[in-house]
Structure formats: C-alpha cells, structure tokens
Amino acid sequence: MTALEIVGRDEELAVVASFLADTDSLPRVLVIEGEAGIGKTTVWRHVVEESSAAGYRVLTARPGRSEAQLAFAGLSDLFEGSLDDVLPALPPPQARALRIALLLDDPGPRPADPRSVAAAVLGSLRHLTPRESLLVAIDDVQWLDASSAGALEFALRRLADEAVAVCMALRASEPSALSVTGVDEQRVKLRPLTLGALHRILVSRLGLALPRPALRRVTEVSGGNPFFALEIARAVEEQRLEPSGPHDPLPVPAGLTELLGGRLAALPSQTREALLVAALAAEPTVPIVSAVLDSDGWQRLRPAEERDVIAFHGEQVRFSHPLLAAAVEAEADLEQRRRAHARLATVVKDPTSRARHLALASSTPNESIAAVVADAAAHAAARGATAEAAQLADHAHRLTPADEPEAALIRLVDAARKHAATGEAQRAEALLRQELTTLPPGPRRTRVLSELADVEPSMERSVTLLRRALEEASGDDEVLSDVHLQLAAKLRITEDVWRAEAHAREALAIADRLGDVPTLVRALASVSLLRFNSGHGVSDAVLQRLLRLERRGGSLEVTRSPRFDVAEQLVWVGRHDEARPLLEGLRDELRSREDIEESAALWYLAFVELMAGRWTLAAEYSERGELLEEQAGFDVSPPMLWCRASVSGHRGEADAALRYGTLTVDAAERTGARAFAANGHGALGFLALSQDDVREARDQLRAWQEIWATTGYLEPGMWLYGPDVVESSVAVGELDAALAALELFEGRALALDRAHVLAQAARGRALIAAADGDLSEASAQIERALAEHARVRIPFHEARTYLALGSIERRRRRRRAARDALERALAEFEQLGARLWADRAREELARVGGRAPSRGELTPTERKVAELVAEGLATKDVASRLFVSPRTVDGHLAHIYAKLGVRSRTDLAHRLAETPTKDSQPGSSAVKPM
Secondary structure, eight states, X not given: OOGGGSOSOHHHHHHHHHHHHOGGGOSEEEEEEEOTTSSHHHHHHHHHHHHHHTTOEEEEEOOOGGGGGSTTHHXXXXXXXXXXXXXXXXXXXXXXXXXXXXXXXXXXXXXXXXXHHHHXXXXXXXXXXXXXXXXXXXXXXXXXXXXXXXXXXXXXXXXXXXXXXXXXXXXXXXXXXXXXXXXXXXXXXXXXXXXXXHHHHHHHHHOOOOOHHHHHHHHHHHTTOHHHHHHHHHHHHHTTXXXXXXXXXXXXXXXHHHHHHHHHHTSOHHHHHHHHHHHHSSSOBHHHHHHHHTSOHHHHXXXXXXXXXXXXXXXXXXXXXXXXXXXXXXXXXXXXXXXXHHHHHTTOOOHHHHHHHHHHHOOSOOHHHHHHHHHHHHHHHHTTOHHHHHHHHHHHHHTSOTTOHHHHHHHHHHHHHHHHHTTOHHHHHHHHHHHHTTOOSSHHXXXXXXXXXXXXXXXXXXXXXXXXXXXXXXXXXHHHHHHHHHHHHHHHHHSOHHHHHHHHHHHHHHXXXXXXXXXXXHHHHHHHHHHIIIIIOOOHHHHHHHHHHHHHHOOOOGGGOTHHHHHHHHHHTTOHHHHHHHHHHHHHHHHHTTOTTHHHHHHHHHHHHHHHTOHHHHHHHHHHHHHHHHHTTOOOOHHHHHHHXXXXXXTTOHHHHHHHHHHHHHHHHHHTOHHHHHXXXXXXXXXXXXXXXXXXXXXXXXXHHHHHTTTTOOOGGGOTTHHHHHHHHHHTTOHHHHHHHHHHHHHHHHHHTOHHHHHHHHHHHHHHHHHTTOHHHHHHHHHHHHHHHHHSOOHHXXXXXXXXXXXXXXXXXXXXXXXXXXXXXXXXXXXXXOHHHHHHHHHHHHHHOSOOOOTTBOOHHXXXXXXXXXXXXXXXXXXXXXXXXXXXXXXXXXXXXXXXXXXXXXXXXXXXXXXXXXXXOTTOOBOOOO
C-alpha cells in the first residue's frame, strides 16, 4: 500500500494512529463509516497493516453480500490460521461446538449449541490476548452473517480488561450486522474527498490528469466519492471526451448501476459468465469457477482482474467492490442465474450451500429437491443460523408439489415460524393467510389458524383466531394442545387468569394422552405459572422439575422454553438473583439466533435490574428491546412500552415516562392487552406520585386497580402498584380508600410471606397512621417495614421507607433521627439515579431545620455494633452479644451506614480498619465518613 492510495485522509489517519497507540484503554472499537466507494476498505486495510506493524495479532474477515446468508462464514475467516492455537485451549464442549460451526466436524445427533459457539469465541479471544494485543478487523460488516455476528456480540460484550481492539468498516446506508455494547467506541465517518485529493488519486491509479474544469465536474458529479470519480474519469478517458466548459455534461450514465454495467459490458462474454459464477458463489474461488464452466477459470477471469473488477487472493476471487458483484447479478437474466446456480450445486461441497443453489436453480416443484432443502434448513437452524434457515425453509415450501399436502403443510408452518423468529412476521402472516384461503375446515386448517394466531400482533385478534381454531378442530391432539396453550398465554393478558388456567389444564390433559415430553413440559409450565399468578404461591419442586424435564426433552424451541415461566415466578417474588441467570441464558440464546423474542427476555431483565438498583443496565436492556422490535418492523409491544415507561419513571425522566406510559395504554387498548393497559395506568400514576401530583396519581392508580382487580392476578408480588394506590390515597386524604387498597394485597402477602410486599404494606400502614395522627403507631409500622426490607432488599423500596421514616420523625420533633433517615434516603435515591425522589428527600430535609450533626459521630452502642459487624458476626450473633433483638441491631446498622456513608458490611469493615478512633484515643466514637 503506497501513500498515494490514502490521500486526503489526514484527520482520519490521525484518529487511527491514536486508536492503535492507546493500548491502556482496551478493549475498544473503531468504526469506519461511509457510503459505498468512499474508501472505507482502504482505511480499513491501513488499520490492519499498521496494527500488525505495531505488534498486534490480527484476525480479519471480509464478508461479501452472498456470504450474509452463509452461517458462521465470518468466524471461519477470522479464525483461519489460528485454530491450531485456540482449539486445544478450549474446554472440549466449546471446541466441539466451534469445530461444528466452522464445518470441521459433522454435528451428528447433537447439533452445536449457539451459546457454546459464542462461549468458544470468547474463550479464543481471551486465550490469544495474554501474549499480545489483538485486533479483530471486519470489512463490510453490514454483510457479516447473523450467526457470526451473534457469537461475536456475545464475546465482545464480556471483555473486561483484555487487550482487544475491534475495527469495523461499515457502509453508511446499511445497518451494521454487529452491535457491540458496553465497550468504548470511536467512529470515523469518511467525508467526501476534495478536488485536490481526487486529482492525486486519478493520477496515481489511472495516470490521468484531467483539465481543471473537467476535474471539477468529476468532483461535483461524484460527490467526492473516489470510486465514483475513478469510474467517471475512466469513462471520460475511454471515450476520449473533454468537456469544453464547466456546464458541458459529462459523458457518463446518470446512475451508478448503468455506469458499472457499461464497464462490465466491455469484458468478453466468457469473462462475464465467469464473473456471474463468482458473484453467485458464497465463497468464490478459481477452482470453483473452473469446475462450473469446465474451462480454465484463471484465463476467463484475467480480463476482469486487468480492469480492476476483481482481485485474486491466492485462489480466492474478490470483487473490487461489492457493487460490482451486484451489477454482475443484475445484468444476468433469470435463466442465466438459474443455470449458474444449477452448475454450482454440482460443485460446492457444503451441503447447505448445495441446497441453496439447488433451490435457486429450480423453478418448478420437486419433492426430492424440496426434501434436501428442508433438511438443510433444519441443519442451519440447529447451528443457530436462523436467517439462513428461514430462507431455505421458504424454498422448501415453494418446491413442495401440490400432491404432497402433508409435507407442504409441515414446510409452510416451518417457514412461517422461522420467518417470525427472525422478525419477518409480515412474511409469515402472508404465507399463512394465503394457505388459509385454500383449506376447508379440518385439522390442517386448524393448524394454520393456530400458527397465524401466533404471529398476529393484536392479542384480541389472536384470541379470535384461536377460538375459531378450536371450533374447527377435530382429532389432532398435537394441534389442539398448541391452541389451548396459546389461549392460556393470551387470555391471562386479554381477559383473566382463571379462563387461561382452564385452557392450560386442557392442554395438560392432552399432553398426558400424547406422551410427548416437549408438549408435556410446556403444559406443566403453563399450569404452574397460572397457578402462581392466581395466588397459589411458588413450588420450588415444580420449578426444578420443569427445568429437569426441559433438559431431558431436548427438542423445545427456545421461545417455548419453560425457563421463561420459571423466571417470571422468581422475578415477581423478589428472587432476582435466581431469575437473572435464567433470563440471561435465554437472552443470549435468542440473540445468537437473531430471534425477535429476545425482547421478552430483555424486558424481564430490565425489571430485574430495576428492582436490584442497577438502573443504567435496566435502561440499556429496555432501549435495546425497543430497538429490536422497531428493527423487526413491528409496532413496539405493550410490554416493552411499559418497560420503557417504568425505567424512565424511576429515573425521573418525566417526559419519556409520560410518553411511554401513554403509549402503553393506547397500544394495550388497541390490541386488547388489558393487563398491560392496567400497568400503563400504573406507570403513569407512579410518575404523577413521583412529581407530587397526588390527584392525578390517585386517578391513574385507581384506573390500574379497577382493571387489575378483575384479571385474577392474586399473587401479591404482582400487585406492583398497590402500595402506590395506598400512598396516593393517603396524600389526597382518603384514608378509608387507602386502607381498603392495602388490605387487597397485604393479607395474601402475609399468607405467602412476601417480604418485599410486606415491607411496603407496613410503610402504607405507617402513612395511614401518621395521617390519622397516631405517630407512635406509624413509627412501629416503619420498624416493621425495615425488618422486612432486611429480608429481601430492593433499594428503591427501602429508600422510600426511609423517606417516610424521616417525615414521621420530623413530625415527632425528633430532628436528629429525621435527618439521619432522610439523609439515608437521599443518598440511596442519588445512588440509584431517582431524580424526582431525591428532590422530594431534599425538600423534606429542608423542613427538618437545625444544624446537621456530624455524620461521623457514632454513639457508644452504635460503635460497638459496628465493631462486632466488622468482625464478621451475623445480626443474630451481634444481638445475642449485646442482649438486644436482631431488629434493634438492624436499626443501629441503618444509622451507622447513613452516618459513615457506607452501603454494606464489607464497606463498614474497611472503613473501621482504615480509620482509628479520634486522635487514637480509646473510647472515642468519631469515625470519618466516606
């Protein structure tokens, strides 16, 4: 590469140099972005060469348009030459998965798990980095295949301090196939080149020095794009034309496609035929071209190399720009492309590629070809290549003869499901509706109605389709069980839990008759979830059985995994640390398959992190979920809208919370999702309460309560907005209504021992008592609340309780206790990022008055408690030593944490170890706050 090849890019190259030099900030990502032909590949090559010279180990991939459908093609390129190094270092399951993904081993009866492949990629990167810095360089990342992108995203998101740099070249008009979150990213957007820079390029590449007027026109028409400028200048030179003035038209085609077509037309017909083969092949090589055309591929392709249409990399054939390959395809007619695909099918060795070429070569139904393509679709799906599998399944259905109705139905359903999984719900719906018009009532029509209901975005219309399916069903237990399970899932959202459970039990009875493990697992999971929803509690034995059965069944689709049902129960009862790994596993599997259902895992993960106090992560999950649904061409779903409203509301982003809450209600009412219409009102009510707009809060929260009370959700953990109903009712002076609302969930919380709900119920009773003037009772209820918070810690709920405590202590004229509680509440709200609630805590603090005591002054009793806790004693042991109750110890600890500015027992131990008593004098209780 010469200096003249990178002209006019001084600023961009300076960014590259800085990026490569800053090895202390790895991992990092550099994105080179610009339109086709602007020079992205040139800068990308520069990064590769400079990084290699700087001592980086470089893994490169240059995917092409045709490779976008070829699973794990990108990983094959990246790890070519490194496999002998990394495979021995990987755990055997990961090494096996990677070898299967890269087509080095036959999958046999156990296909590669996409998560194992992704873990293998992560392990490979970590294995390579300790010895040297690593650069992962991908050109034309917009054509990276989905399977490789999913595995790389999984790995790159988990890098911490590994010395890994990533460089991606991306066409600005195309979406990136690879999204790396959680890693510092720099973008270099390539701007149009100046007239002087284009002049230097034309002289360097073509030896052509155009007159300045002509050069100016070339610059204008090309928009400063060097590729376009070279093509225009080449046409000018070949036609021996020289515009006489700045207003004379250039003798070039109006559009780029015509321009490229003219360039290609100058090639011999035998060369264009060879180029077509290269353009259609997933991995074009000279031997493949030779075998397809039964002639010397080198000789046929050489004129294209001479005209810079292609370049040879060993035996590989690479088009100088993907647009050239697209132009070659566009220039050929349909019959020419089919003949080339037919020849390629006889030459390529990869079964999936062979099936794709067979499908594209065939214009009429053929059962033997359809069967081969259907098998390839299944193989692609087993490897996690969902997008490729969907296209192959489509072809398999298209090629199935009309006299094979059962096979046609199976392949139709398979194609529809795979399209829906990749986000192409409209394509799936079109396939199913077209089939529906041709079918008489009966089992086949019932099956199509069931599948159509599964992709219907409106829950209300989906339920209508499913009830039609039940009316027309006869004799097909497998279809009937699926219809009942779908109704169970949807009726709990559109109507009530009781109706839903009746259908789940019907499905379970059918599953028992069928003896089919996957169906049985789905039905058991549905019944378990609905019994939980209706207030029967969690059965750990049932949950563990479901997970064991799923592992034993082995054939359940990820989207139908009972892990969703298990995780949902764990989420609502406050067992977030148990729910998180289940949901993360589901998210990673779905992401690796590019399945739109990843959004379901994301919104539950967002809720888990919201409760756990990790709100930045919750926001990231909710934003990604919304983006996923938008990218799939859907209206954002009510659950995801509610998730966005909840996260925004807690963070005090009032405009966003109001917008998303309103959208939740509108979308839920439009699609018949009553449960989410209720939660939309709840989110709006919570926002109003946060803003101290108590009447609006009362009205919105009453709307939530009125709907929620009729849905059958009696699990107290799911009465998410019940405590807010109580608080808003107290705030407007409606104490009887507050007490009635409290009793709707408190009794069940006591019966099921839901600590996080009992904590909020006790806070509600404290607010009612305080409003009624009984401050002693209010204080006692707050003590109860804090004891329950200690059992299941949800930071935001606990901070609200300290806010209530501060207000009560202020009214009792206990200013120091009030200040301690309010400062603790404020610190927690600020740590969480709860802006509106932090403001409320500040306002309440301002009412306390007086001078704030030093936060470092511990009482003798607090000092003794702190020392015992720092020694590692449990609360009950500290209580035994000091002859007090564990609840009293917890109360002292709360004050100690607030005074010293620490958040945990570990922090407390460190603080006491670092800071001796004042002036090193025994008996002093002064400790510096953090």
